[in-house]
Amino acid sequence: MSETTGPTGLQQMEAIRDGAIPRATIQDALAFDLLEVDEGRAVFGYTPSAAHCNPMGQVHGGVAMTLLDSAAGCCVHTTLAPGERYATLETKVNLVRTVRADGAALRAEGRVVHRGGTVATSEARLVDADGRLYAHATSTCLIMRG
Secondary structure: OOOOOOOOHHHHHHHHHOOOOOOOHHHHHHOEEEEEEEOOEEEEEEOOOHHHEOOOOEEOHHHHHHHHHHHHHHHHHOOOOOOEEEEEEEEEEEEOOOOEOOOOOEEEEEEEEEEOOOEEEEEEEEEEOOOOEEEEEEEEEEEEEO
């Protein structure tokens, strides 16, 4: 069997962070950026916007969910060898504080909890600069080869 070549998952995420390859289009739709990436870790930044409000005038909970899903998935992505990919099997999100359209900038910080041969688990937290928690999540991802 020949060895798979190409970039690692970490190299791919670094290239997205650095603007060397296109980022996910969801990042443009919700205006969030990949700020930091390391092995087993990914951090996205988001500034709340009135463009993302629900009918009650608060940032829609789906924005927080998307940020957490991105951080939880991308930290797993950083662990991939060339030729590997992943799919999210499940993400569980808890929303604990309202995100206001005029609120503080937020960070979605994801880290790998466990990386096995076929399953990875991760967690993510959505926090402001003072460390106040807005939401948190756990994810389970399937690792695939080929």
